Amino acid sequence: MSKLKFVLFIILLVATSYVLMGCDRVxxxxxxxxxxxxxxxxxxxxxxxxxxxxxxxKITSVPDKGxxxxxxxxxxxxxxxxxxxxxxxxxxxx
Numbered sequence: 001m002s003k004l005k006f007v008l009f010i011i012l013l014v015a016t017s018y019v020l021m022g023c024d025r026v027x028x029x030x031x032x033x034x035x036x037x038x039x040x041x042x043x044x045x046x047x048x049x050x051x052x053x054x055x056x057x058k059i060t061s062v063p064d065k066g067x068x069x070x071x072x073x074x075x076x077x078x079x080x081x082x083x084x085x086x087x088x089x090x091x092x093x094x
Contacts, residue, residue, distance in 0.1 A: 057078075067084050069081070
């Protein structure tokens with residue numbers, strides 16, 4: 001019976017630690033290594049009509065501030081775009 005109590009205590013401890021950390025903190029930790037280098041990407045941002053296209057470039061995450069930074073071609077020239085991590089979908093085209 002004491003073995004069962006120990007297992008339940010460990011499960012409760014792990015569950016409590018996840019609750020205390022919070023979802024946003026876990027999301028930021030997961031995104032901290034999310035930098036994509038080189039290649040072609042289609043970037044869809046919720047609320048935007050057309051997706052952005054990044055050719056032979058990179059998309060960098062800034063998890064502390066909660067956004068991606070990338071340089072798509074807009075009107076024939078590369079322009080800086082920042083989009084919130086939570087509403088952005090990145091698709092590799094290669």
